[in-house]
Amino acid sequence: MRTLLAEFRSALLATLVLAVVCCGLYPLVVFGIGQLAFRQKANGSLIVDQHGAVRGSRLLGQAFADEKYFHARPSAAGTGYDAANSGGSNLGPTSQALRDTIKERIVAYRKKNGLQETEAVPADAVTASGSGLDPHIAPENARLQIARVATARQMPREDVAVLVERAIEPPQCGFLGEPRVNVLLLNLALDGVDATHIP
Secondary structure, eight states: OHHHHHHHHHHHHHHHHHHHIIIIIHHHHHHHHHHHHOHHHHTTOEEEOTTSOEEEETTSOOOOOSTTSOOOOOOOSTTTTOGGGOOOOOOOTTOHHHHHHHHHHHHHHHHHHTOOTTSOOOGGGTSOOSSSOOOEEOHHHHHHHHHHHHHHHTOOHHHHHHHHHHHEEOOBTTTBSOOEEEHHHHHHHHTTOOGGGOO
Protein backbone atom coordinates (compact mmCIF):
# COMPACT_ATOMS: atom_id res chain seq x y z
CA MET A 1 0.00 0.00 0.00
CA ARG A 2 2.85 2.38 0.88
CA THR A 3 4.53 1.63 -2.43
CA LEU A 4 1.38 2.46 -4.34
CA LEU A 5 0.93 5.76 -2.47
CA ALA A 6 4.61 6.62 -2.98
CA GLU A 7 4.31 5.95 -6.72
CA PHE A 8 1.13 8.02 -6.91
CA ARG A 9 2.77 10.89 -5.01
CA SER A 10 5.83 10.77 -7.30
CA ALA A 11 3.67 10.75 -10.43
CA LEU A 12 1.55 13.64 -9.16
CA LEU A 13 4.62 15.68 -8.23
CA ALA A 14 6.24 15.02 -11.64
CA THR A 15 3.01 16.06 -13.39
CA LEU A 16 2.82 19.29 -11.40
CA VAL A 17 6.49 20.15 -12.03
CA LEU A 18 6.19 19.46 -15.77
CA ALA A 19 2.94 21.45 -15.94
CA VAL A 20 4.59 24.47 -14.31
CA VAL A 21 7.69 24.23 -16.53
CA CYS A 22 6.05 23.32 -19.86
CA CYS A 23 2.77 25.23 -19.50
CA GLY A 24 4.01 28.21 -17.51
CA LEU A 25 7.73 28.97 -17.49
CA TYR A 26 8.61 27.86 -21.02
CA PRO A 27 5.82 29.85 -22.76
CA LEU A 28 6.67 32.93 -20.67
CA VAL A 29 10.36 32.69 -21.61
CA VAL A 30 9.54 32.25 -25.33
CA PHE A 31 7.04 35.14 -25.17
CA GLY A 32 9.60 37.37 -23.43
CA ILE A 33 12.33 36.60 -25.97
CA GLY A 34 9.89 37.23 -28.82
CA GLN A 35 8.84 40.59 -27.39
CA LEU A 36 12.43 41.69 -26.72
CA ALA A 37 14.18 40.42 -29.85
CA PHE A 38 11.44 40.19 -32.49
CA ARG A 39 8.66 42.51 -31.29
CA GLN A 40 7.16 43.33 -34.70
CA LYS A 41 7.15 39.74 -35.95
CA ALA A 42 5.97 38.31 -32.63
CA ASN A 43 2.97 40.63 -32.75
CA GLY A 44 1.93 39.59 -36.27
CA SER A 45 3.82 42.20 -38.34
CA LEU A 46 0.72 44.38 -38.25
CA ILE A 47 0.52 47.41 -40.52
CA VAL A 48 -0.93 50.43 -38.73
CA ASP A 49 -1.79 53.62 -40.63
CA GLN A 50 -1.24 57.20 -39.48
CA HIS A 51 -4.61 57.16 -37.70
CA GLY A 52 -3.74 54.10 -35.62
CA ALA A 53 -6.01 51.74 -37.58
CA VAL A 54 -4.72 48.25 -38.33
CA ARG A 55 -4.78 47.77 -42.12
CA GLY A 56 -3.52 44.19 -42.19
CA SER A 57 -0.34 42.20 -41.76
CA ARG A 58 2.69 42.26 -44.00
CA LEU A 59 2.70 38.44 -43.71
CA LEU A 60 -0.89 37.71 -44.83
CA GLY A 61 -2.43 38.37 -48.21
CA GLN A 62 -5.74 40.11 -48.75
CA ALA A 63 -8.20 40.01 -51.60
CA PHE A 64 -8.47 43.25 -53.60
CA ALA A 65 -11.26 43.31 -56.20
CA ASP A 66 -11.50 47.03 -56.99
CA GLU A 67 -9.92 48.05 -60.30
CA LYS A 68 -7.98 50.86 -58.62
CA TYR A 69 -5.94 48.34 -56.62
CA PHE A 70 -3.30 45.79 -57.54
CA HIS A 71 -4.75 42.30 -57.25
CA ALA A 72 -3.14 39.55 -55.23
CA ARG A 73 -2.67 36.03 -56.48
CA PRO A 74 -5.63 33.63 -56.24
CA SER A 75 -6.25 31.94 -52.90
CA ALA A 76 -7.64 28.49 -52.13
CA ALA A 77 -7.81 29.16 -48.37
CA GLY A 78 -11.47 28.88 -47.43
CA THR A 79 -13.38 31.53 -49.35
CA GLY A 80 -10.05 33.24 -50.05
CA TYR A 81 -7.30 34.44 -47.72
CA ASP A 82 -8.99 32.79 -44.74
CA ALA A 83 -6.23 32.30 -42.17
CA ALA A 84 -8.36 29.76 -40.29
CA ASN A 85 -8.45 27.56 -43.41
CA SER A 86 -4.94 28.01 -44.76
CA GLY A 87 -4.07 25.57 -47.52
CA GLY A 88 -3.93 24.91 -51.21
CA SER A 89 -6.50 23.34 -53.51
CA ASN A 90 -4.71 19.95 -53.39
CA LEU A 91 -5.26 19.61 -57.14
CA GLY A 92 -2.29 18.04 -58.90
CA PRO A 93 -0.78 18.83 -62.30
CA THR A 94 -2.85 16.09 -63.97
CA SER A 95 -6.12 17.49 -62.61
CA GLN A 96 -8.54 18.57 -65.34
CA ALA A 97 -10.30 20.85 -62.83
CA LEU A 98 -7.02 22.65 -62.15
CA ARG A 99 -6.27 23.04 -65.87
CA ASP A 100 -9.76 24.42 -66.51
CA THR A 101 -9.48 26.83 -63.59
CA ILE A 102 -6.11 28.12 -64.80
CA LYS A 103 -7.45 28.62 -68.34
CA GLU A 104 -10.38 30.63 -66.97
CA ARG A 105 -8.06 32.73 -64.82
CA ILE A 106 -5.75 33.42 -67.76
CA VAL A 107 -8.65 34.68 -69.88
CA ALA A 108 -9.97 36.82 -67.00
CA TYR A 109 -6.50 38.24 -66.21
CA ARG A 110 -5.85 39.21 -69.83
CA LYS A 111 -9.28 40.82 -70.17
CA LYS A 112 -9.02 42.69 -66.87
CA ASN A 113 -5.55 44.07 -67.62
CA GLY A 114 -6.03 44.75 -71.34
CA LEU A 115 -3.52 42.16 -72.56
CA GLN A 116 -3.39 40.52 -75.97
CA GLU A 117 -4.55 36.89 -76.29
CA THR A 118 -1.00 35.79 -77.02
CA GLU A 119 0.63 37.76 -74.19
CA ALA A 120 2.19 35.64 -71.44
CA VAL A 121 0.58 35.68 -68.01
CA PRO A 122 2.73 35.19 -64.88
CA ALA A 123 2.14 31.87 -63.12
CA ASP A 124 1.43 33.54 -59.79
CA ALA A 125 -1.45 35.48 -61.37
CA VAL A 126 -3.40 32.30 -62.08
CA THR A 127 -2.28 29.80 -59.43
CA ALA A 128 -2.81 29.85 -55.67
CA SER A 129 0.06 29.48 -53.25
CA GLY A 130 0.39 26.43 -51.03
CA SER A 131 -0.87 28.35 -47.99
CA GLY A 132 -3.45 30.46 -49.80
CA LEU A 133 -2.18 33.40 -47.74
CA ASP A 134 0.81 34.60 -49.77
CA PRO A 135 0.96 38.43 -49.55
CA HIS A 136 3.34 38.78 -52.51
CA ILE A 137 3.17 38.75 -56.28
CA ALA A 138 5.98 38.70 -58.83
CA PRO A 139 7.22 42.10 -60.06
CA GLU A 140 6.12 41.19 -63.61
CA ASN A 141 2.61 40.48 -62.35
CA ALA A 142 2.53 43.95 -60.75
CA ARG A 143 3.91 45.61 -63.89
CA LEU A 144 1.17 44.06 -66.04
CA GLN A 145 -1.47 45.60 -63.75
CA ILE A 146 -0.05 49.16 -63.94
CA ALA A 147 -2.19 50.29 -66.90
CA ARG A 148 -5.44 49.14 -65.28
CA VAL A 149 -4.66 50.75 -61.93
CA ALA A 150 -3.47 54.00 -63.51
CA THR A 151 -6.62 54.23 -65.64
CA ALA A 152 -8.92 53.51 -62.69
CA ARG A 153 -7.19 56.14 -60.56
CA GLN A 154 -6.71 58.62 -63.42
CA MET A 155 -3.01 58.74 -62.62
CA PRO A 156 -0.07 58.86 -65.02
CA ARG A 157 1.25 55.35 -65.65
CA GLU A 158 4.75 56.57 -64.88
CA ASP A 159 3.74 57.51 -61.33
CA VAL A 160 2.17 54.11 -60.71
CA ALA A 161 5.22 52.40 -62.23
CA VAL A 162 7.51 54.28 -59.83
CA LEU A 163 5.48 52.99 -56.86
CA VAL A 164 5.73 49.44 -58.21
CA GLU A 165 9.49 49.63 -58.62
CA ARG A 166 9.86 51.05 -55.09
CA ALA A 167 7.72 48.21 -53.72
CA ILE A 168 9.93 45.43 -55.12
CA GLU A 169 11.58 43.53 -52.28
CA PRO A 170 14.86 41.72 -53.00
CA PRO A 171 15.39 38.03 -52.19
CA GLN A 172 15.84 37.40 -48.47
CA CYS A 173 19.49 37.63 -47.45
CA GLY A 174 20.20 38.50 -51.08
CA PHE A 175 19.81 34.95 -52.40
CA LEU A 176 16.76 33.22 -50.86
CA GLY A 177 13.71 33.25 -53.10
CA GLU A 178 12.86 35.71 -55.86
CA PRO A 179 12.21 39.46 -55.96
CA ARG A 180 8.60 40.10 -54.93
CA VAL A 181 6.01 42.81 -54.30
CA ASN A 182 3.87 42.95 -51.16
CA VAL A 183 0.41 43.76 -52.56
CA LEU A 184 -0.97 45.32 -49.38
CA LEU A 185 2.01 47.66 -48.95
CA LEU A 186 1.81 48.68 -52.62
CA ASN A 187 -1.91 49.40 -52.39
CA LEU A 188 -1.41 51.39 -49.20
CA ALA A 189 1.25 53.44 -50.98
CA LEU A 190 -1.27 54.10 -53.75
CA ASP A 191 -3.73 55.34 -51.14
CA GLY A 192 -1.07 57.61 -49.68
CA VAL A 193 -0.88 55.81 -46.34
CA ASP A 194 2.09 57.06 -44.34
CA ALA A 195 4.48 54.12 -44.30
CA THR A 196 6.46 55.66 -41.41
CA HIS A 197 3.67 54.46 -39.12
CA ILE A 198 4.22 50.82 -40.02
CA PRO A 199 5.77 49.27 -36.86
